[in-house]
Amino acid sequence: MSFSNIVGQDRAIRLLQSMIGKDEIDGSYLFVGPMGVGKRTLSIEFAKAINCEKKGLDACEECISCGKIKSLNHPDLFIIQKEKESSFIKIDKIRDIIYQASLKPYEARKKIFIITEAEDMNEESQNALLRILEEPRENQVFILTTSRVSGILPTVISRCKAVKFNLLSQIQIQELLIKRHGFNEGEAVLFSHMALGSHGRATAFKDKDGIRERDKMLNDFFFRKRAIFREEVCDDKKYSDLEESLQMLLFWYRDLLVAKFIEDKALFLNVDRMEEIFSYSARFSTDKLGRDISSVMNTINYVKRNINPKMALFNMALELERQ
Numbered sequence: 001m002s003f004s005n006i007v008g009q010d011r012a013i014r015l016l017q018s019m020i021g022k023d024e025i026d027g028s029y030l031f032v033g034p035m036g037v038g039k040r041t042l043s044i045e046f047a048k049a050i051n052c053e054k055k056g057l058d059a060c061e062e063c064i065s066c067g068k069i070k071s072l073n074h075p076d077l078f079i080i081q082k083e084k085e086s087s088f089i090k091i092d093k094i095r096d097i098i099y100q101a102s103l104k105p106y107e108a109r110k111k112i113f114i115i116t117e118a119e120d121m122n123e124e125s126q127n128a129l130l131r132i133l134e135e136p137r138e139n140q141v142f143i144l145t146t147s148r149v150s151g152i153l154p155t156v157i158s159r160c161k162a163v164k165f166n167l168l169s170q171i172q173i174q175e176l177l178i179k180r181h182g183f184n185e186g187e188a189v190l191f192s193h194m195a196l197g198s199h200g201r202a203t204a205f206k207d208k209d210g211i212r213e214r215d216k217m218l219n220d221f222f223f224r225k226r227a228i229f230r231e232e233v234c235d236d237k238k239y240s241d242l243e244e245s246l247q248m249l250l251f252w253y254r255d256l257l258v259a260k261f262i263e264d265k266a267l268f269l270n271v272d273r274m275e276e277i278f279s280y281s282a283r284f285s286t287d288k289l290g291r292d293i294s295s296v297m298n299t300i301n302y303v304k305r306n307i308n309p310k311m312a313l314f315n316m317a318l319e320l321e322r323q
Helices: 010-021 039-051 064-070 091-101 123-134 170-179 185-194 199-207 210-223 242-258 271-281 286-304 309-321
Strands: 027-032 077-080 111-115 140-146 160-164
Touching: 010 039, 010 160, 027 039, 039 064, 039 111, 039 140, 077 091, 091 111, 091 123, 123 140, 170 185, 170 199, 185 199, 185 210, 185 271, 199 210, 210 242, 210 309, 242 271, 242 286, 286 309
Parallel strands: 027 140, 027 160, 077 111, 111 140
Antiparallel strands: none
């Protein structure tokens, strides 16, 4: 892969190539944009282009440096992210890269440090990192990616050059799913609508069997609402990712509300259930759908804050049942 194979981020690529062409690659960069739009991928392509032995505006994909970075096996490439069992990037990881940054590159022109989802650093970690960002060396580059810039300290943001990323169009995601991931057309159409502009979100739907999770949530909290008093319906453990499943329920109610005003299929998310959407939309008032959407959104916030998920589901079910 090279810059030319990255879809939907032409502005970001032009900015980075301009800096490469002017030999102005130094300091720190903050890649800002929604989740799943290519920030991590472009970080790696940027690292390849910076250290490519042919010294062009893009990676040659042929030299030893490009090959090692592509395989994530280059001694001067460091990718830092939180561990699965942790809720944040541990300070020990930041201390390690501070040490690594004090050393000269082993074989590359520049050491590259990529911190993905930098908002996962707590305040202590960000303040520790700030020491390096304040006094950058010529032979190192830091790339921080974030989908939630509010989670980054202003002092860290001020030390970085911001590179903004866009949401992808539904058509762009659909083509990527077919050409690069082998999705059939039906899957590609559905998942590209559900992705809300995020290529990563679209692929995750299939990997996590997101449609099955959506249908489970709809059966429990929309089609069979009178079954809410059975304890197993409000069991938060039955969903592989409760927050994501609630997002699916939110998308459903969103489509019901949209159907009150619009018939254009391109603007819906659950495009595999259009007939049901228009049928059920007609049975609810706009006010009722608005209240239901608020209820689901509140429940998502409770789940994010880990406030008794089972009780949050039960209360949501009661509110959805009310007319």
